[in-house]
Amino acid sequence: MAKPRLLITRKLRTVVEKRASHDYDVVFNVDDDVFSEEDLILACQGVDAVLPCHSERFDAAVIRAIGPRLKIIANHSVGTDHVDLDAAKAAGIVVTNTPDVLSDATAEIAILCMLGAARRGAEGDALVRSGQWTTWSPSFMVGRQVTGRRFGVLGMGRVGQVTADRARGFGMEIHYHNRRRLPDHLEKRAVYHPTLDGLLAVSDVLSLHCPATAENMNVMNARTLALLPDRAIVVNTARGALIDEIALIAALRSGKLFAAGLDVFQTEPGGNSTLAGMSNVFLLPHIGSATEDTRDAMGFRALDNLDAFFAGQAPGDRVA
Structure with a gap:
């Protein structure tokens, strides 16, 4: 059975990327640049899941343009203000976050x-x-x-x-x-x-x-x-x-x-x-969660939500 195709939009900790690569067909952002809106839409059209940060904005227009393949947005953040939750729900896209760990x-x-x-x-x-x-x-x-x-x-x-x-x-x-x-x-x-x-x-x-x-x-x-x-x-x-x-x-x-x-x-x-x-x-330059332990935990929490979703279970941190 083919692994779900996962887009990771930014550079994550090595241990998180290693675990992701074991369980998913991962598309990495090698240059760690912020996606333009057009590039984000194109990248998400070819994947089943995306693991973004707050630097990627999924407003209603972006979600409409992505199309039907994307099934879950597993955020690497607690805040979800960069995602239009109502638009995601209407499109049948599950949205999760990473509470507690940061x-x-x-x-x-x-x-x-x-x-x-x-x-x-x-x-x-x-x-x-x-x-x-x-x-x-x-x-x-x-x-x-x-x-x-x-x-x-x-x-x-x-x-x-x-x-x-x-x-x-x-x-x-x-x-x-x-x-x-x-x-x-x-x-x-x-x-x-x-x-x-x-x-x-x-x-x-x-x-x-x-x-x-x-x-x-x-x-x-x-x-x-x-x-x-x-x-x-x-x-x-x-x-x-x-x-x-x-x-x-x-x-x-x-x-x-x-x-x-x-x-x-x-x-x-x-x-x-x-x-x-x-x-x-x-x-300070938005580094509230920037510790080794916390960034590892955030990545693992996002992957836990993805694992549950693709196993047919309810993700523990579902927000939409």
Whole structure:
């Protein structure tokens, strides 16, 4: 029996590609370039399955153009905002993701972004690297201490919960807003806010962990940023679409916000050149899940979903 033909759109870890090659007739993207829309459509027309990353967009037009052979999109990501789930369902294409396995790694990056922003990490790193560190005094490079502050979590899912646990290690008081309140054993005495506005009013540090759904686009905008305590810190390791970057820049310039720590941006790759030029912004290039252990686990989870599908079973991480 012929192996299912699988397109892997980006370079994955060697152990993941080796396992995929054992069980599937794999088409690799040897150059690891981002597919154009036209090339993505052509590549998907000749396969039974695709294992993409968030860099490949499967909107309704792309899905319509692919044709009937493609049966499953097994994402190498938790987020699925790059796939039109309704269009995939209408076309009979199963869609899966890779939850759970990247929660620890992403939480680590969120804490790194918080500390980098609070303690002026980007500014200090640039000063030392440029050879301009020529003095010291008690007023030099004074940042904000996070110990004992109020840590607000917008989106208390898997990653949000782990990040809250890490923040507890700094003695921070956890507050959160979610679509629904968590049960006691998951809430762990965090303070639930039934409204977003209520959460923002008490968040000395606000960490974003909600999906980039249509209703969450630019959820942090001029109005909502103004609700934060003065000199708050905003952390985003979820999706760039959650923040109106023009409003964020204005809040940072005015002093309303002390700093921001960002791993994601409206435009990726590339980021935002204005934010990159600001000393009170700590930036990373969307590397929340970029650890050896996590990238292996993500690849294996995607393959687990493919294995189940082609064995006639329900994939464990089906989202459409």
